[in-house]
Amino acid sequence: MDLKDKLLSSYIAFEEKFDMDSHLHDVRNQAIKNFETKGFPTKKEEAWKYTSLNAILKHDFSVFPKHENAIEFAAVKKYFLHEIDTYKLVFIDGKFSSFLSSTTHEGIDVCLLSSVLTKPKYKPVLETYFNQIAQKNESLTSLNTAFAQEGAFINIPKSKVADKPIEIINFSTGTEAALMVQPRNLIIVGENAHVQIIERHQSLNSNPVLTNSVTEIFAQKRANVDYYKIQNDVQTANLIDNTYIAQKQESRVAVHTFSFGGNMTRNNLNFYHQGERIDSTLKGITIIGDKQHVDHFTLVHHAQPNCESHQNYKGIFGDSATGVFNGKIYVEKEAQKTDAFQQNNNILISEKATINAKPQLEIFADDVKCSHGCTIGQLDESAMFYMQQRGIPKKEARALLMYAFSNEVIESIKIPELKQRITKIIATKLGVKMGFDL
Amino acid sequence: MLSIKNLHASVEDKEILKGINLEVKAGEVHAIMGPNGAGKSTLSSIIAGNENYEVNEGEIFLDGEEISELAPEERAHKGVFLSFQYPVEIPGVSVTNFIKTAINESRKAKGLEDMPANEMLKKIREKSELLEMDKKFLSRSLNEGFSGGEKKRNEIFQMAMLEPKIAILDETDSGLDIDALRIVANGVNKLKSQDNAVVVITHYQRLLDYIVPDFVHVLMDGKIVKSGDASLALELEEKGYDWIKAELV
Numbered sequence: 032m033d034l035k036d037k038l039l040s041s042y043i044a045f046e047e048k049f050d051m052d053s054h055l056h057d058v059r060n061q062a063i064k065n066f067e068t069k070g071f072p073t074k075k076e077e078a079w080k081y082t083s084l085n086a087i088l089k090h091d092f093s094v095f096p097k098h099e100n101a102i103e104f105a106a107v108k109k110y111f112l113h114e115i116d117t118y119k120l121v122f123i124d125g126k127f128s129s130f131l132s133s134t135t136h137e138g139i140d141v142c143l144l145s146s147v148l149t150k151p152k153y154k155p156v157l158e159t160y161f162n163q164i165a166q167k168n169e170s171l172t173s174l175n176t177a178f179a180q181e182g183a184f185i186n187i188p189k190s191k192v193a194d195k196p197i198e199i200i201n202f203s204t205g206t207e208a209a210l211m212v213q214p215r216n217l218i219i220v221g222e223n224a225h226v227q228i229i230e231r232h233q234s235l236n237s238n239p240v241l242t243n244s245v246t247e248i249f250a251q252k253r254a255n256v257d258y259y260k261i262q263n264d265v266q267t268a269n270l271i272d273n274t275y276i277a278q279k280q281e282s283r284v285a286v287h288t289f290s291f292g293g294n295m296t297r298n299n300l301n302f303y304h305q306g307e308r309i310d311s312t313l314k315g316i317t318i319i320g321d322k323q324h325v326d327h328f329t330l331v332h333h334a335q336p337n338c339e340s341h342q343n344y345k346g347i348f349g350d351s352a353t354g355v356f357n358g359k360i361y362v363e364k365e366a367q368k369t370d371a372f373q374q375n376n377n378i379l380i381s382e383k384a385t386i387n388a389k390p391q392l393e394i395f396a397d398d399v400k401c402s403h404g405c406t407i408g409q410l411d412e413s414a415m416f417y418m419q420q421r422g423i424p425k426k427e428a429r430a431l432l433m434y435a436f437s438n439e440v441i442e443s444i445k446i447p448e449l450k451q452r453i454t455k456i457i458a459t460k461l462g463v464k465m466g467f468d469l
Numbered sequence: 470m471l472s473i474k475n476l477h478a479s480v481e482d483k484e485i486l487k488g489i490n491l492e493v494k495a496g497e498v499h500a501i502m503g504p505n506g507a508g509k510s511t512l513s514s515i516i517a518g519n520e521n522y523e524v525n526e527g528e529i530f531l532d533g534e535e536i537s538e539l540a541p542e543e544r545a546h547k548g549v550f551l552s553f554q555y556p557v558e559i560p561g562v563s564v565t566n567f568i569k570t571a572i573n574e575s576r577k578a579k580g581l582e583d584m585p586a587n588e589m590l591k592k593i594r595e596k597s598e599l600l601e602m603d604k605k606f607l608s609r610s611l612n613e614g615f616s617g618g619e620k621k622r623n624e625i626f627q628m629a630m631l632e633p634k635i636a637i638l639d640e641t642d643s644g645l646d647i648d649a650l651r652i653v654a655n656g657v658n659k660l661k662s663q664d665n666a667v668v669v670i671t672h673y674q675r676l677l678d679y680i681v682p683d684f685v686h687v688l689m690d691g692k693i694v695k696s697g698d699a700s701l702a703l704e705l706e707e708k709g710y711d712w713i714k715a716e717l718v
Contacts, residue, residue, distance in 0.1 A: 412521070417557040419541035420517050420550075421567075421627060422575040428542075431562055431570070438561030438610075 034088045034211075035070050039063070041094045042177055055148060058162050062176035069170035081355040081387045082297055082326040087269050090239045092211035094178075096124040100204045102235070104131060110233050111198060114448040117229075118197040120183045124204055125212040127181055131200075139226075140186040141197055144215055147184050156186070160217060164247050164277040164303060171299075172273050175245040179215035182244075187224040189251075196227040196446055201244075203268075205236035216246040220254040220282075227446060231261045234268045246274045250282040252306070257445055258286045263456055264293040266321065273299045280306025280335075287444060288315040289453055290325040291460050301330045302340065304366070309338040316437045316453075318460050320349035320381075330359045333366040333396075342373040345437050348384035358403070359391040366396045373403040378410060378436060380429070430461040470495045470666050471516070471635050476527035478515050485511045487691035488527070493635065496663040500677055500702060501670045503688035504710050509670045510554065512688065513639045517551040518544045531635070546578040548634030548665075552624040552641050559611040564623060565593060567611045568630050575631065596629040600656045617644030625656045632660075637668045642676035654679030674706035687713055 032040075042063050049056050071088060072079040100123050111119065118141040121131035127143055135141045147153040147161065165172050183199045201214050220226050234240050250256050262270060270293055276284055290296050302311045317325045331340040346354045356375045377386045390403040410432050418428035434441075434457060441457075444450040471493040478486040485508045493499050503509050515522050516529060518541035529537045536544055559567065573583045584592075597607060600622050612620050621641050628636050638657070642650055657680050661667060669680055677685075677699065685701040686693045687710070695701070695713055705713075 411557070413555075414557040414559070416514075416517075416519050416521075416541060417553060418559075418571075420545055420553075421571040422542050422545035422578070422631070423571055424542045424574060424578075425540070427570070427574060431559060431567075435559045435561050441561065 034092060038094060038174065038178075039067055045095075045178065054158055055161075059177045061167070062162075062173040065168060065173040066170050066177060069173075072170060078328060078357070081353070082295070082324065084295075087239075087241060087295060090209040090241070092209045092239075092241055093207040094211055096126070096207055096210060098124075098206050099126060100124050100206050101128070101130065102202060102204065107131070107202060107233075107235070110200060110202075110231060112196065112229060112446070112448055112452060115446075116195050118193070118195060120197065120199045122181060122201045122214060124202070124206065124210060125181060125214065139188065139191050139193055140184065141193075142184050144182040144184045144217055145180060147217060148180070156219070160219060160247065160249055162247070164249065164275040165245055165273070166275065166301070169273070169299075171243055171271055172245055175213045175215055175243050175273065178213050179245070182215040183218070184216075185218045185226065185228065187220045187226045189221040190223045191221065192224065193226040196229055199228065199230045201232045201242065203234045203240045205234065205238035207238065209239040209241075211241045211243065214242065214244045216244070218246065218248045218256075220248070220250050220256050222252045222254065224251070225255040227257045227259075229259045229261065229446075229449065232264055232268065232270055234265045237265055237267045239267045239269070241269045241271075243271045244273065246272075248274070248276040248284065250276065250278045250284050252279045252281060254279070254282040254284075256282070256284040258284070259444070259446075259449060260286070260288045260298075261453075262289060262293055262296050262325075263291040266292075266294055266323075268293045269295045271297045271299070274301065276302045276311075278302065278304055278306065278309045278311065281308045282306070283310040285312035285314070285443070287440065288327070289456070290315065290317040290319065291456055292319070293323065293325075295324045297326045297328065299328050301332070303332045304334045304338050307335045307337045309335070311338070311340040312443075313340070313342045313344075314440045314443060315344040316440050316457075317344070317346040317348075317354055318433070318437070318457060319347075319352040319354070322351050324353045326355035326357075328355070328357045330361065331371065333360070333362040333369045333371060335365060336367045336369070338366065339370040340372065342375075343440055344375045345440055346375070346377040346386060347380060347433050347436065348377065348386055349380045351381070351383040353384070354386040356386070356388045356405075357391065358389070359393070360401060360403075362394040362396050362399055362401065364395040367398045369396060369399040369401065371399070371401045375403075375405045376436070377407045378433070379407065380410060427463050430458065430463040433457070433461060470532060471668070472530040473516075474528045474530070476515070476529065477525040478511060478522050479525055480511070480522050484525070485522075485691055486515070489688075489691070489693060491686065491693065493666045493668060495666055497684065498661065498667045498669065498680060498682045500682035500685045501668060501688050502672070502674075502685060502702060502705055505672070507688045508691045509688055510639055513551055513637045513668075513670055516637060517541055517549055542574070543578075545631075546575050550628050550631055550633030550636045552621070552628060552636065552638045554640040554643065556612045556620045556624055558613045560613050562611050563608050564611055564626075565607045568593070568627055571627065572630060592630065596626055599629060599659060600626050601652050602626060618646060618649035621645055621653055622649060622656075625653050629656060629660055633665065635666050635668065636660075637670065639670045640672065641669070642671055642673065650676065651679060674702045677702045689713065
């Protein structure tokens with residue numbers, strides 16, 4: 032039985048556990064129908080032209096893990112930003128780990144989506160927000176919606192500032208031979224509220240994992256959100272990250288995506304503007320090698336006047352790695368005085384590495400400032416010579432240059448400890464130990 | 470110290486150096502002058518090991534050791550320094566961190582431990598004062614947004630830190646105003662000793678008012694066509710290069 036059939040038949044058993052008359056049940060039913068009609072995306076679809084799921088879908092993934100698994104903190108400490116105090120939402124094979132987590136309901140809610148889905152007191156939240164910005168016609172998002180059970184629920188009420196960053200970490204233990212997990216996060220950031228979130232997916236052994244994650248973020252008036260995604264998973268991990276962001280007027284949302292690992296990573300990052308004077312930032316650094324594949328598929332939907340969006344993606348591809356950048360900026364007729372900027376710079380450090388870059392601008396307003404730039408190149412030889420002349424060997428010189436190349440994006444990380452962590456991962460990734468903390 | 474014998478070199482099959490002979494002894498300052506396109510920068514790049522140039526014939530010795538097959542960093546570790554005409558910008562890496570890396574890589578190559586942090590700081594302070602560099606300058610990203618003068622001053626600062634045996638200054642005077650020129654030249658003079666040597670490559674005589682050479686060589690069409698003392702530079706300044714061409718015919 033292929034994975035699609037397996038999921039469809041699992042759904043029948045799964046839905047029996049729920050109240051068949053509920054709103055949520057209707058939502059799930061519609062979602063599974065959409066997935067049934069569309070199935071997994073194939074390369075025939077324009078949006079998936081350069082990313083194939085075929086080989087991945089051949090694994091016999093368990094859809095529901097059979098065991099509850101526990102992990103010792105010491106074994107996974109390194110995956111946390113342990114230098115500072117944070118709220119933590121930790122999931123092991125899709126199940127919440129209260130032992131590793133640190134949640135709160137004091138002033139802000141850092142808790143679980145399962146509560147929102149099941150507890151009557153969250154009914155208004157469920158009906159107002161759940162699956163409201165996620166695209167109902169997108170098949171993988173629908174698949175997640177049909178099966179969504181657990182994930183982060185973060186609610187920062189009006190004028191509250193989350194006093195420390197929130198980490199969302201999804202571990203897979205490899206207890207199952209192959210596991211599919213579908214985390215679902217719902218994040219509501221109220222008027223004038225402020226939050227910093229770090230999200231990470233991590234496999235703890237080499238059994239294949241397919242993560243199909245959906246995150247919905249609602250940024251209300253003047254809300255301020257910094258969201259960081261760390262994708263540095265093992266070679267057998269596959270991640271499809273669907274993130275949907277709705278922004279109200281004068282809100283500011285920045286998403287940084289650091290893609291350093293995994294077998295296949297697809298980031299569907301979507302921003303929807305629902306007010307004026309909004310600021311959206313999308314930045315990323317991709318450094319991959321071997322046969323790794325990272326696909327960034329971004330959309331910024333400018334629907335209102337006087338909004339800005341800033342995109343800056345840097346990619347370094349070695350060995351036989353493949354990269355995709357597809358950045359779509361859509362400017363509606365009403366969205367006058369839009370300022371949309373997109374930049375995508377790539378370096379290929381091996382002859383077998385490839386990148387497919389495609390900026391897509393659809394502009395229907397006549398008074399806008401939209402620009403995009405895309406470069407694909409090799410490392411600057413004169414810069415290499417300069418550093419070697421100063422006694423820095425080739426490997427280290429290369430690493431410094433790649434660091435310099437990524438620097439623009441690194442510089443905009445607002446949590447100093449995270450910035451340090453990212454630069455360390457980059458140094459490790461490049462196989463060098465610098466005489467200073469990069 | 471540096472001995473170049475019958476050096477022929479080309480880039481992309483175009484022969485640029487056509488038999489260079491040059492002897493530089495410890496304690497000496499040599500100036501290499503010549504019109505545009507004579508091969509001055511090519512010569513400095515080749516001594517430093519730039520792999521874009523092909524050495525077709527001849528040898529380069531440093532303290533008796535043939536170095537023309539060595540990688541640029543290996544030559545640097547042996548004491549070759551080239552001050553670049555166009556230093557490269559490296560965003561995100563500060564002047565301090567860059568020089569720390571350079572010094573410690575050099576020490577690593579010699580089997581030494583990293584330089585202790587306090588010693589490093591002391592040295593950085595000393596040498597940056599020598600070049601009248603502002604403290605804030607040291608924490609800026611290497612060459613990023615530097616003025617022409619700042620870039621050159623930073624090159625000489627790195628030279629001061631690395632203490633090379635032989636320093637080649639490639640058009641170090643270009644883009645410098647008179648104050649910067651004085652500071653840079655002053656720095657070079659203070660670093661000069663009986664144990665090291667300097668080769669100044671320049672288009673104009675101006676820098677040689679400050680760094681007085683023991684020998685002046687004229688490089689034309691890939692060959693050293695005339696050598697003399699400091700007075701030759703003045704003569705070139707006054708009369709240009711045409712009279713030498715005429716002499717050659």
